Amino acid sequence: MTETKKVNPILGSKDLMEYLVDAGQRTVLYWDVMRQRGNQYLARMAEKVPHVLQFNHHLILDGRTLPRPVNYGIIKIDPPEGTVIDDRKRPFVVIDPRAGHGPGIGGFKADSEIGEALGAGHACYFIGFTPVPEPGQTIEAVIEAWAVFLERVAELHPAAEGKPVVIGNCQAGWALMMLAAKRPGLCGPIIVAGSPISYWAGVRGVNPMRYTGGLLGGSWLTSMMSDLGHGNFDGAWLVQNFESLNPANTLWSKQYNLYANIDKEAPRYLGFERWWGRHVILTGDEMQYIVDNLFVGNKLSNAEMVTEDGVKLDFRKIRSPIVCLCSKGDDITPPQQALGWILDLYGSDEDILAAGQTIVYAVHETIGHLGIFVSGSVAKKEHQEFAENIDLIDCLPPGLYEAVFQTKAADVANVDLVTGGYISRFERRTLADIRAMGGNTPEDERCFAAVARLSEVTQGLYRTTMQPMIRALSTEQSAEGLRRMHPLRLGYELFSDRNPAMQPLASAAETVKENRQPAAGDNPFLQWEKGFSDWMTRGLKAYGDWRDMMVEQVFFGVYSQSWLQALLGLRASDGPPRNRPGEDPEHAAFVQRRIEELKAKMDQGGPREAAIRALIYIRLPENAADERGFEMLRRIRAEHGAGKPLTEFKQDLREQYYMLRLDERRAVAAIPSLLTGREDEARKLLEVVRKVVTAGGPLQDEAQRRLAEMERLFTSPPPAGGPEDHS
Known part of the structure; x- marks a missing residue:
């Protein structure tokens, strides 16, 4: 008697075969995109002045030719065809952040800070940078160069009704505030987007990045990485810090989104990676200045910094209106760090009036850090409204305001007077509204002050014991080798055509595209795949939350110890660990x-x-x-x-x-x-x-x-x- 072979109904199903073909094709296409990303990275590394600006432009001034050379320059954006520029309107100057990634994000696409300023009829300029700093470059040399750039812009627009509007994104925001405090009459309205200024500020259980300096024992590691880099600091480490904040997105969601939507997602993915993956370099002096004075020392927000030529950087000197754009969804610059400087400097609402200062803030509910400069929805709303109403902001009486945007509807009063898609209102607020966002207790502040004191000790020990040896052993060749071996850089280079194993993917991907057979949306195996992805995302998010909780507990568990604080010269009986700046x-x-x-x-x-x-x-x-x-x-x-x-x-x-x-x-x-x-x-x-x-x-x-x-x-x-x- 002949036995009948049983066929597994699952393995023999049409749905399974359809899914396997689709998954296999997506896998080939996914790895081909990784290959393209690697090739794109190598091409970008070969460029002397890479950027991702989508607008034509021409150079106005090159910072490398200044008496104190810096790797910054200012370009003028050529208006797109059909865009009308009004010479009576004040120009806009967008300053890109230099925090490890490449330049150009302020004009990454049409719906951007540059695009909205041009659309509102303003001439637009962009301050960007080259990948490698000039020898001996410092932060103060950079802001001096910006001052020269802004003076040149003002000269080019003698008929404009007001001084240039200056937008500083992220790292460029706090540097712009330093410049405005040193040169109060230089700028028109200042817009700082996603810019951390009060670095100790935050809320327990929400903002883990502020604990990094404490867990590393201060800024000595920054010095060591600069010494290993032969005097330069690799910005890839900064980018890696940003990515580590969200392991669910970094390790899974970002890549799975590309894989799951490979037929349409590749251009957007490659466009972003073109900017995000071009890591740049800072001088060791620049990075040490940032970490010691800002990240760990938190000296900027309460006027403790003095420039090398003796100018005290007190934000109360700034005469221009200050607009702060931040978001509750930003895990790099939460609202407390973007706005905490107001509480640090002012003891009452009347103090703001006495200083003659106009401060406007806008808090987005959900957008992430990069979305503040990249998101088209933010550009079409917040940045467009600021551009359209910048003269109103400049004329606001002194005080603290919140920008409130109401969707324009046909039935609102005098709708013809509204220039954009929203009705902008600037409503009076008080310091109590900023405090209501949450912040540190005096005990929390003492913990961060202990970190700053410890950092001085560990930095001194490193410079005395280890630094001479590391500097003696480091060469430019060894530094370049370390940069190339950085995990982020290596990931791009391995998945490029330099790797022979990747080269066949190009022809394989073309064949797949010609014979593409995507699975139906209701395919059960495709649904299981998405379910697995959701499970992975939730698992990695849970891991991230657990890690952040442990980081916070370790930080406060260590630095709240009274014996350690006493050893570092801090006592509870001495009062607040840092005092509010005195009255001038x-x-x-x-x-x-x-x-x-x-x-x-x-x-x-x-x-x-x-x-x-x-x-x-x-x-x-x-x-x-x-x-x-x-x-x-x-x-x-x-x-x-x-x-x-x-x-x-x-x-x-x-x-x-x-x-x-x-x-x-x-x-x-x-x-x-x-x-x-x-x-x-x-x-x-x-x-x-x-x-x-x-x-x-x-x-x-x-x-x-x-x-x-x-x-x-x-x-x-x-x-x-x-x-x-x-x-």
């Missing part, structure tokens, strides 16, 4: 002089000053500025001629605002005296006031009452005997 006597005297000057000027001026004072007085209770009101004012100004320059209007507005804050009753009571003898002009300006204050929609009760009060004063000013009683 010269600035305090300046503020007092300005108060006396403003009080003396309350009765001076004419209908124009009265109208500005009325605008502020009416809107003051609502504690917000709406773009529609400013756009209405802009259109009225254009209709009746330019009048005073924007810079003078800003100064007038600030003076009138201060007068109302100093003595609201007296400032309002003086309005009739400013209108005496010019009743016709007063009535015309009253109509302007009405249009501007109601542009954002119906007024609240208190604002409505104030408008009625101004209508009485503007239409029936008293005779020239003195102002009416405003009691």
Whole structure:
């Protein structure tokens, strides 16, 4: 009797064969993309000035030709065809971060910081860098070069209404703040995107990267890696630090997303890797300066840094509006690190006003660190709105504001006054709103202070014992060998055509593309694959959470020990481990002089000053500025001629605002005296006031009452005997 061979229904199924063909083809295509990535990396390494800018451009200044040479340069972006640039609008300057990866991310695609600035009619410039620093280059030399670049941009735009807007991304943001503190009158509005400034700040259980310096025992390892690099620090180590924060994405999700969507994902993947995979070098002096003063020392946010030429870097000196863009989803620069400097410098909301500083912040709910500069959705929303409303930001009275973006709808009031896809409002906030985001306790601060003290000790020991030997053994050839053997660099080079095993993939991939047979979306084996991927992602995420928890526990377990703190010269009885910067006597005297000057000027001026004072007085209770009101004012100004320059209007507005804050009753009571003898002009300006204050929609009760009060004063000013009683 002949036996009938049993066939496994699973192995013999059509779904399985379909899946196996699809999976095999995706595997070939995936490894071919890895091969292309490797080849792309080698081609980029051969370029002298690699970048990923998608815009045509031409060089303006090369930092390598300056008296203190640096590997930075500034280029002017050529507007795409059909883009109209208005020479009266202030130019934008985008500074790329130099944190291990290559330049160009600010103009990576059309929907970018550069793209949105060009779309708003602004001339645009870009400050980038070459892969290798100049010998002896320092951070201070870099910011001096930026100053030269910005002066050149201002010279090229004499007709612009205002100084250049400068955007600093990530590492470039804190360096830009240093420059603005050293040269307060150099920049227009400053936008710092995803920039860590207060490095100790954060929330327990959320921000593990701030513990790195403590777990490494300070900055001695940075010195050693620079010495092994023959005086240079390999930026690939920084990129690896970033990638280690999210093992689920680095080890699985990023690569699986490419594999699962290989038919359409390859161009996007290769485009990003073209930027992310071009690791650059910093000098050892630059990296040591960053780690000692910022990462470990945290000296920047509370004005403890002094430049080599004796200038104290105090952010309270900055006269330009400061815009901080950050995100709750950013594990590299959480909101606390982006905004904590405000709490470090200012003890009260009145201190911000006394400093004459305008600070605007915007907190995204979910976007990650790179998304702040790369994401098209952020570019189309936050960066577009900032570009469209930069003059409004520049004219905001001193204080702390949050940028709030409301989706534009057809039924909102005066929708024709909205220039972008969102209605921008800048709402008053207080220091309490920043504190509500969370932060350190005094005990936490003492732990970080202990790390800073320990770092000085371990760094001194390294320099005395190990550094002479390592420097004697290190050569440029050994340093280059170590760079090439770095795991990140090696991963690119191994999967390129330099590896003979990878070369057949090109023809195999072409054959697969010609005979591609993707599995159906409902294929059960494909669903199992996706389920396995979800399981891997959850597992690696759980591992990452566990690792971060252990890192945090070890950090506080070690550095909270009273004996260790005492050994390092810290005692709880000594009070806070770092003090808030003291009041500058010269600035305090300046503020007092300005108060006396403003009080003396309350009765001076004419209908124009009265109208500005009325605008502020009416809107003051609502504690917000709406773009529609400013756009209405802009259109009225254009209709009746330019009048005073924007810079003078800003100064007038600030003076009138201060007068109302100093003595609201007296400032309002003086309005009739400013209108005496010019009743016709007063009535015309009253109509302007009405249009501007109601542009954002119906007024609240208190604002409505104030408008009625101004209508009485503007239409029936008293005779020239003195102002009416405003009691």
